[in-house]
Amino acid sequence: GAGVSQSPSNKVTEKGKDVELRCDPISGHTALYWYRQSLGQGLEFLIYFQGNSAPDKSGLPSDRFSAERTGGSVSTLTIQRTQQEDSAVYLCASSLLGGGGRVAKNIQYFGAGTRLSVL
Amino acid sequence: AQSVSQHNHHVILSEAASLELGCNYSYGGTVNLFWYVQYPGQHLQLLLKYFSGDPLVKGIKGFEAEFIKSKFSFNLRKPSVQWSDTAEYFCAVNLGGSQGNLIFGKGTKLSVKP
Numbered sequence: 001g002a003g004v005s006q007s008p009s010n011k012v013t014e015k016g017k018d019v020e021l022r023c024d025p026i027s028g029h030t031a032l033y034w035y036r037q038s039l040g041q042g043l044e045f046l047i048y049f050q051g052n053s054a055p056d057k058s059g060l061p062s063d064r065f066s067a068e069r070t071g072g073s074v075s076t077l078t079i080q081r082t083q084q085e086d087s088a089v090y091l092c093a094s095s096l097l098g099g100g101g102r103v104a105k106n107i108q109y110f111g112a113g114t115r116l117s118v119l
Numbered sequence: 120a121q122s123v124s125q126h127n128h129h130v131i132l133s134e135a136a137s138l139e140l141g142c143n144y145s146y147g148g149t150v151n152l153f154w155y156v157q158y159p160g161q162h163l164q165l166l167l168k169y170f171s172g173d174p175l176v177k178g179i180k181g182f183e184a185e186f187i188k189s190k191f192s193f194n195l196r197k198p199s200v201q202w203s204d205t206a207e208y209f210c211a212v213n214l215g216g217s218q219g220n221l222i223f224g225k226g227t228k229l230s231v232k233p
Contacts, residue, residue, distance in 0.1 A: 041225075042226055043211075043223035106219075107153075108221060110163040
């Protein structure tokens, strides 16, 4: 696609429910990143994928958070047993890194985000 | 831990005023530097970037930023702001050569009065 696509754009859920957030990166981008944007916290890194593997999961706040990427493309961020403090905008970014064997600069392009509200 | 500081939380200017937003980072090694902008209701967009070479970089919409290595700074400037520049501005750092994540400042909200 032309840009990073995220769905849904808005998600309202009840405390304790599981949610899945989807990211479709720019075609051909090998790296994919998840961030969280919340009031007072700015943008926090969650997890990064290179291809289908996740070299860095250090930003995931708890074991309720997980993510996967399949086929080197679409990624899903799953939050289990949601809590009110999980309410935030979840942003996905992608970057062309080493695609096709080339060395490329880490320039990240962002999607519009998913606004998650946990009631 | 590495961090990025943006000095101003909210800046209010009149149209045609000059703008400078501060950004400092804490990392002694090579860095790649970015400014992103988020207009109301829109997603984060890349404004400009620095990887190497001329420390004065020019971006879209008349913005520029200067990398001063000795001061660990990457301040954003614009000689004359417009109402349409009203947005939130984020400074971000990627540790040099890294494929990993960006470290963001907390953002500066710019309000331009017409």
